Amino acid sequence: MLKGKSQRKYTTKDGREFVVRRALPGDLEVLLRNFQRVADEEIYVATKKVSKAQKNRILATMKNPRNLSIVADFEKGVGIVGSLTLVPQREVKKMRHVLYLGMSVIEELREDGLGNALMDYALGWAKARKEIAKISLSISSTNKRAIKLYKKFGFRIEGVLKKQFILKGKYADEIVMSLFLR
Numbered sequence: 001m002l003k004g005k006s007q008r009k010y011t012t013k014d015g016r017e018f019v020v021r022r023a024l025p026g027d028l029e030v031l032l033r034n035f036q037r038v039a040d041e042e043i044y045v046a047t048k049k050v051s052k053a054q055k056n057r058i059l060a061t062m063k064n065p066r067n068l069s070i071v072a073d074f075e076k077g078v079g080i081v082g083s084l085t086l087v088p089q090r091e092v093k094k095m096r097h098v099l100y101l102g103m104s105v106i107e108e109l110r111e112d113g114l115g116n117a118l119m120d121y122a123l124g125w126a127k128a129r130k131e132i133a134k135i136s137l138s139i140s141s142t143n144k145r146a147i148k149l150y151k152k153f154g155f156r157i158e159g160v161l162k163k164q165f166i167l168k169g170k171y172a173d174e175i176v177m178s179l180f181l182r
């Protein structure tokens with residue numbers, strides 16, 4: 001069990017306790033199941049079926065101390081229901097100062113405050129690392145909930161790619177949002 005700075009307690013908006021902690025290899029199966037559930041919604045991620053390559057990438061992210069992979073875990077209840085990663089686009093020296101953020105919470109537990117907790121933990125981790133200058137992410141213009149959350153934590157729109165996605169038969173723009181730490 002991870003302790004101390006690796007694990008932090010949070011509460012949902014209606015007062016239920018959960019922890020945010022570093023993801024462990026033993027969490028992999030649950031994480032894959034949760035990703036598949038988000039993929040099945042066919043709105044938020046391009047993935048249709050979680051692949052072996054993705055599984056290996058998730059494991060590699062967990063093991064790389066320059067990256068962050070965390071989970072929101074109701075330890076005494078439903079277990080892991082959300083996750084967040086910060087990874088460089090490419091592991092090359094000239095691009096390592098920028099980390100890309102990806103996150104999701106299973107549908108049933110959205111809007112309960114878990115996204116806020118994951119962001120709080122992740123940005124605390126990133127701000128303590130002087131080598132990280134910027135965090136970026138890409139999101140659909142239709143994802144108002146996530147855009148609101150990212151703006152709340154200081155992210156600003158850096159660029160827009162028009163008609164980049166077709167979601168449920170309708171065009172949507174791709175928005176790149178960033179937070180500059182230095």
Ligand SMILES: CC(C)(COP(=O)(O)OP(=O)(O)OC[C@H]1O[C@@H](n2cnc3c(N)ncnc32)[C@H](O)[C@@H]1OP(=O)(O)O)[C@@H](O)C(=O)NCCC(=O)NCCS
Binds near residue numbers: 116117144
């Ligand atoms: C985006 C996501 C990770 C956020 O997690 P969450 O647990 O739902 O987030 P929270 O409950 O902590 O916060 C959501 C905020 O959005 C607000 N919100 C909810 N619906 C909204 C809407 N339609 N428009 C604007 N804001 C909205 C909530 O009021 C809350 O605001 P607050 O921080 O001021 O309380 C989660 O909703 C999710 O997994 N969505 C699907 C996958 C996804 O979009 N991933 C990210 C991009 S790929």
